[in-house]
């Protein structure tokens with residue numbers, strides 16, 4: 001159960017969040033809990049979750065170890081801050097910051113090289129869904145962004161299916177729509193990496209996940225977890241999602 005805070009909260013607000021969240025979900029043992037705050041809050045978040053089962057992730061990661069890449073943050077820097085995960089290829093990065101499947105693959109490889117678990121995002125836009133292209137879009141993102149990993153690398157990633165039309169819109173995919181997309185992604189995994197890899201890979205659903213729709217989403221065997229934006233900003237909401 002992962003939370004993506006996007007560009008919200010200061011370090012002080014991060015500490016205040018965890019003071020409320022820790023007693024509600026800090027020892028949750030039925031799942032992994034990962035929160036991805038902005039880079040500037042990673043250290044405060046890591047400090048705030050000490051002694052709990054909560055893990056901290058970044059929202060992006062550079063493909064290089066270091067170098068002249070103004071504005072980028074590298075895997076070793078994220079690791080040194082104490083984080084364990086990195087979101088890669090979020091649709092907002094693809095839409096506003098020219099992220100491509102090719103850079104998604106490079107960032108994913110960098111996360112793995114530096115010991116971080118990548119949460120790799122895929123998902124179709126509304127016009128692509130309406131044109132009946134959802135499966136083709138997901139297949140393309142998989143082929144160019146994920147299929148280039150080795151089987152050993154693939155075993156360490158988490159995939160997040162986030163239909164762009166469901167993000168921040170209040171329009172959640174129905175559990176059936178989400179499960180269909182997850183099945184399509186898992187089908188590609190099976191073709192490329194085999195049945196055992198397809199069974200083992202965790203595919204999260206993201207897009208307007210709220211406390212009141214988590215249970216029906218999670219009732220789909222295809223849905224292994226959720227990646228939550230807006231509702232992860234509030235400790236009570238996110239705790240009730242984690243403890244669905």
Ligand code: 13P
Nearest residue numbers: 004167168207208229230
């Ligand atoms: P919302 O939950 O705010 O729709 O955001 C989803 C998302 O983009 C998570 O990465």
